Amino acid sequence: MTATKETIIQLGDILIRQKGYNAFSYQNISKPLGVKNAAIHYHFPTKTDLLISVIQFQIQKFEVFIKEVSGLNEPEQVRHFLEIYTDAFCNNSVCFVGAMATDWDTVDEEAKPHMKKMASGIYEWLTNTLENGLQKGLLSFNEPPATKALLIITNMMAATQLGRILGTDSFDTLKQAVLNSINPNK
Numbered sequence: 001m002t003a004t005k006e007t008i009i010q011l012g013d014i015l016i017r018q019k020g021y022n023a024f025s026y027q028n029i030s031k032p033l034g035v036k037n038a039a040i041h042y043h044f045p046t047k048t049d050l051l052i053s054v055i056q057f058q059i060q061k062f063e064v065f066i067k068e069v070s071g072l073n074e075p076e077q078v079r080h081f082l083e084i085y086t087d088a089f090c091n092n093s094v095c096f097v098g099a100m101a102t103d104w105d106t107v108d109e110e111a112k113p114h115m116k117k118m119a120s121g122i123y124e125w126l127t128n129t130l131e132n133g134l135q136k137g138l139l140s141f142n143e144p145p146a147t148k149a150l151l152i153i154t155n156m157m158a159a160t161q162l163g164r165i166l167g168t169d170s171f172d173t174l175k176q177a178v179l180n181s182i183n184p185n186k
Helices: 003-018 026-033 037-043 047-069 074-090 096-102 112-135 145-166 168-180
Strands: none
Touching (some): 003 037, 003 047, 026 037, 074 112, 074 145, 074 168, 096 112, 096 145, 145 168
16 A cells, blocks of 8 residues: 555544544545645545545554454453543544444445444454453443443443533543443442
């Protein structure tokens, strides 16, 4: 992959998470790069092509994350997972899945299976991590692990969005509540 193509993908990712998929155009990418829109179209003939590449970029990032935390115990893995949301929030962004969920009905059908793959991968990893931590007694919660995974993901998605409106305290409060909800030493 060329450096230009990689930069376009990274800018697309930032724009999706800061503005929303439907709120940016190729001009928002070409202008900071100092190139014409045609240069963006050369690499990504359609916005859907760019979106699919951004989703693949996100999947690869999550696969790297999984490898990086695989040696940690389950509570630490969950803490590191929540840091993904913290990083997004600190960069005035929402999580990628949350950003795309709001634009779901307007996204081309061609991109939807890729988005489902990404969201399913995150959900399955977190479910397995919670289940393993529960079995080892390192985590504690009353819901089935799959339900708890959904609760954590949706709470953190909401935290990044509400934090933009209500401020940092609301984000921090919700993140701490999520951690408290799985702590065996409540």
